[in-house]
Amino acid sequence: MILDTETFKSDFKRKLITMYRQSVDTAGDTLKYMALGSLMMDYMSGAWHETETRYQSECRKRVYYFSLEFLIGRLMDSALINLGIRDVVYEGLKELGTDLKLLEDIEPDAGLGNGGLGRLAACFIDSMASLGIAGTGIGIRYRFGLFEQQIKNGYQIESPDNWLKIANVWETRRDDEACMVKFGGTPMLHWGDDGRLYVELKDYEPILAVPYDMPVPGFRNGTVNTLRLWSAETDGPGFDFAMFSKGDHEKAIESTNSVNAITNVLYPDDSTERGKLLRLKQEYFFTSAGLQSILKGLKREGFPLSRLHERVAVHINDTHPALAVPELMRLLIDEEGMGWDSAWNVTVNTIGYTNHTILAEALEKWNVPMFKKLLPRIYMIVEEINRRFTGELSRRYNGDWGKLASMSIIQDGVVKMAYLAIVGSHSVNGVAELHTEILKNQELRSFNEFYPDRFNNKTNGISHRRWLMQANPELTALINESIGCGWQKEPERLSELGRFTQDGAFLEKLRAVKLEKKRQLSSYIHERLGIDVDPSSLFDIQVKRLHMYKRQLLNILHVMYLYNKICDDPKAEIQPRTFLFGAKAFPGYQLAKNTIKLICTVADRVNTDPAVKGRIKVVFIPNYGVSIAEKMIPAGDLSEQISTASKEASGTGNMKFMMNGAVTIATMDGANVEIHREVGDDNIIIFGMSSDEVIGYQNNGGYSACEMLGKDARLSRIIGQMKEGYFAAAPANEFELIIKHLTDDNDPYFTLRDFDSYVKAQEKVSGLYTDKVSWSRMSAVNIARSGVFSSDNTIKRYASEIWHV
Ligand code: 26V
Secondary structure (H helix, E strand, O other), X not given: OOOOHHHHHHHHHHHHHHHHOOOOOOOOHHHHHHHHHHHHHXXXXXXXXXXXXXXXXXXXXXXXXXXXXXXXXXXXXXXXXHHOXXXXXXXXXHHOOOOHHHHHOOOOOEEEOOOHHHHHHHHHHHHHHHOXXXXXXXXXXXXXXXXXXXXXXXEEEEEEEOOOOOOOOOOEEOHHHOEEEEEOOEEEEEEOOOOOEEEEEEOOEEEEEEEEEEEEEOOOOOOEEEEEEEEEEOOOOOOOHHHHHOOOHHHHHHHHHHHHHHHOEOOOOOOOHHHHHHHHHHHHHHHHHHHHHHHHHHHHHOOOHHHHHHHEEEEEEOOOOOOHHHHHHHHHHHHOOOOHHHHHHHHHHHEEEEOOOOOHHHOOEEEHHHHHHHOHHHHHHHHHHHHXXXXXXXXXXXXXXXXXXXXOOEEOOEEEHHHHHHHOOOEEEXXXXXHHHHHHHHHOHHHHHHOOXXXXXXXXXXXXXXXXXXXXXXXXXXXXXXXXXHHHHOHHHHHXXXXXXXXXXXXXXXXXHHHHHHHHHHHHHHHHHOOOOOOOOEEXXXXXXXXXXXXXXXXXHHHHHHHHHHHXXXXXXXXXXXXXXXXXXXXXXXHHHHHHHXXXXXXXXXXXXXXXXXXXXXXXXXXXXXXXXHHHHHHOOEEEEOOOOOOOOOOOHHHHXXXXXXXXXXXXXXXXXXXXXXXXXXXXXXOOOOHHHHHHHXXXXXXXXXXXXXXXXXHHHHHHHHHOOOOOOOOOOOOHHHHXXXXXXXXXXXXXXXXXXXXXXXXXXXXXXXXHHHHHHHHHHHHHOHHHHEHHHHHHHHHHHHHOO
């Protein structure tokens, strides 16, 4: 986009007047932020409209990425960068006496996701727009996103994330595109005069689905795609008017609340029946609304739905939108009059599915009675899909009942959503090579045997625009100065940095950039938490959701070990380190919350003990999310990717750190395996059990955590200290849950088992870090090799191999 400072300034001043009747001198920062956002929307509107018109006139095949989560974070900076007007706007505002950074900080962080899966969806829509692919994101406009986390006395306190407290400048409500989603009711079957069976749902509960569209600008390519988020509303007054008139106001309003509840909050706690029901409602709600609007668009164009798969690819991000399979069947059969076989052909060829985890507790299963009651017609269709599928199995395996029973979509009173997704898609992919192999050879082996061409790998990626250009303008400038700007459009060209890895002057500048990012993070920590950290110490960072398989526990056990070492030998030579953590724990996940408490307890002791003399510091940064990640990741020297091998499907934080020049300490898990292959043995520190060993132990036993404890004095000492309340501030039984997990439960994630190997790997890190030049060389190699992990690369593969666009 072409824009000069003067034009911008006059546009901005006019905007403040038309929106708020204020001048630059009278308006506060919030109004200025809103006006700037609205102006950006004006700037994008032409290209947004033009993009849609162009897709239509070119009859382009469209990709719809269905995801229950889009962790998009703030949008102002990325819109400014993608439109190429960041500098002009910065200068213009400066001349008007306003700091762009201050305005950007007013934008709420849209946290409509839990972690990696949701952030991946956000990086993917960014890449689709930047590659000019006609891709639309379909999701839910949650009234409240992922909870906000505060830490009080070491405990996680959750509060609602009211991200819409100031109006969302980026969205446009599309009342014209609203549609109806039907819950409950009774399916009535009757034969029509044409000899066909018709199904009509009677006495259902109608819920109005209203879409809100947000722009997704591509990187300087004139493309603006759409993220469409659906909101649930009542049709009409939304409450029982008769009841209201009779004076029973509260009861009348209650029904409105239950409708709004559908899109009220991200991932309700699904440990209760009510939570589960709400979750299933959310999943059907947005899947149905999304599919209805796709079909409506095609019908408007007069495109024959029997060829839907030629014009549309529907991608389902995990099983959350897996009801797309029976819902598309329902729409094609019940509403469009198609026969089963052609509807099935269209459905399977339209839908692709990505699996994001092998953890059994995360695989979705719905109780049949609940499913049937909420979605009676959809349940009938799932039964029919299963009847036909098990029929095929029976023919192929000569009536082998064991096979049938183990692969059936409906099993032991539950509907297995992963199986439904596999049967109803033409492509099933894992998110890293190792993960895909485990799916094919272990978890989903029989499905891979039955559908050998269906399974494939698509290693995850990250948007280098957000995670490098936006989060780290200092490093971006250094890269531009060294190899030019070509890498911005072709991230693989970061490899051109390879020729600087022996260049002393370049490495020195790289160290200066890292130090600057560490200083910036240190001031943030000082301002927010009142803790002083030393930017020249090694910044060792682990940021991700808190889960036992991710093993934040292993990290903090290592810190406790170092602390003991210092206490035993106050003069011990220890490479100064700052251990930084950021993690939210699922509100009902006590063991994870207990781990946060342990980290904070150790932090208190270590940070206040004068004997430590500042050699080690531990900081838990609260409320980790996209915006805080943008501050922390560029400051990392060491990236902690230490999950139990086989458990982390891919990881994407690993790629973000690598791209910002951190060196990784890792197990051979998820995409770490591919990072290792890219950078080679000398530029990553690998430790711990392999996934084969882990799986072997899981299948055949043979591991005894207590034996391990008995053998390792360092560990038994630490466990003893935890028991006796040594780390102060906490009562003696505070860490009971963790101790039980490690001993009575036999350390299911092999934390104790990998401890020794981890300590040795950390000693290697400390040794390497003392040589600043060779460390920065490793850092440079990591940046240079990170281009393959751009989500542009990933999306190109989805486009050619799955979506055929
Ligand atoms: C969800 C839950 C929810 C209930 C408690 C246990 C539990 C455990 C794991 C999960 C993860 C669900 C799927 C998911 O978010 N997977 C993540 O997807 C990322 C993007 O592909 C990937 O990088 C991460 O490795 C993977 O964990």
